[in-house]
Amino acid sequence: MTAADPADLVGRFLTVAETAEVLRVSATQAYALVRSGELPAIRIGAARHWRVERTELEAFIQARYEEERRLAHWNQTEFAILPELRQGPLL
Template sequence: MTASDPAALARFLTLADTSEVLAISLSQAYALVRSGELPAIKVGGAGHWRVETTVLQAYIDGKYEENRRRGLWQQAEYADVAELFIER
């Protein structure tokens, strides 16, 4: 199974498959999982991480939405107004 073939994806992906889908390094995928940003489960006696394909897709969709909202904010009328600070 290769992560580049969507038809071959199983319910759960290894971190190596996950990193391939996201086009990031294995250590970056591990960091996303360890931080909790990308939900995953540990399975087996050695505790290998697995990411559910639906969870990965939701993560990707969420990132697209986050970037869309950031773009809208940057286009907003007041996006370039400096924050006001009150000196005490």
Template sequence: MVHHAAGEPIGRFLTIADTAEVLAVDVETVHELVLSGELPAIRIGDRGPWRVERSQLEVFIEMRYESTRREVAWNEGEFGNVIEFAGVRPGGLRPVD
């Protein structure tokens, strides 16, 4: 379980500050991710604080890993091994030209 710096466990919903701590970024970065819709969050009340669900944060992190993997593969010229880049359809068949 993730814990605050003070040692107490973090619950289901994280504050923007908690989320920034988990991601090791500043609060402004998390706020921008939330406002852009890239990091799903809910607002408590009409003008209340934002909260990020831990499961959504984990999905966001996994998506970032996948994005990085694809970027590295593309930059290294290994995109021929990546199905999405190689034009391989499910089942392993290449489209006929």
């Protein structure tokens, strides 16, 4: 008998609490990501509970890695020192 893939045990959809656990953030932070649309989710059932599809969560994580990679590359360029081109709060 082979061991089950942990992803198969979770199922296709995750609750926001499970999503928060995977991301290692608070449930409040996970709800904020869902409500803002940054993390795609759907509402299911009569109670309209949010559910995050596992593949969407993986895509979200990969997109954050790509964003960080690009930012790291940008910060290594000569243009990163120009205040008018900096992203985020000025230091």
